Amino acid sequence: MTDNTLVLDEEGYLLNLQDWTPELANQLAQEVEIELTDAHWEIIYLLRDFYEEFEVSPAMRPLVKAVSKKLGAEKGRSIYLMTLFPGSPPKLAAKIAGLPKPANCL
Numbered sequence: 001m002t003d004n005t006l007v008l009d010e011e012g013y014l015l016n017l018q019d020w021t022p023e024l025a026n027q028l029a030q031e032v033e034i035e036l037t038d039a040h041w042e043i044i045y046l047l048r049d050f051y052e053e054f055e056v057s058p059a060m061r062p063l064v065k066a067v068s069k070k071l072g073a074e075k076g077r078s079i080y081l082m083t084l085f086p087g088s089p090p091k092l093a094a095k096i097a098g099l100p101k102p103a104n105c106l
Contacts, residue, residue: 013094013101017051020098028096036096039075040084046070047097057094057102 006024007015012031014020025044029036036044050058050066058066060078068076081089090102 009101011095011101014098017098017100020048024098025096028098032092032096034085034092034096040096042071042075043067043081043084043093044097047093047099051097051099057099058090059102059104060088060090063090063093063102 006019009015012028014024026036029040034040046067047057047063050063060081063081064076064078066076067081074080078089081093085092085096094100094102
């Protein structure tokens with residue numbers, strides 16, 4: 001990161017959640033070669049709401065369940081989430097959303 005005021009952990013997760021901005025999300029996404037679309041933002045804001053409510057970043061199952069409940073069954077599928085956030089959707093989406101790494105994600 002070029003901005004010295006941002007503090008990230010060794011895996012690139014934001015340590016001070018209040019430092020998050022949509023601009024930072026775009027910057028973090030660019031670092032992993034993701035161009036954020038409206039579909040990405042839906043998940044990012046859903047994750048931030050989830051964290052605000054439960055004070056935890058969801059792993060895959062709870063993430064899929066939360067997405068399905070809020071955005072519908074079509075989007076509440078791991079295949080859909082993987083197209084947006086390749087590899088590990090919960091980890092990657094949490095990182096871009098400025099949230100801690102989900103506890104039970106390797």
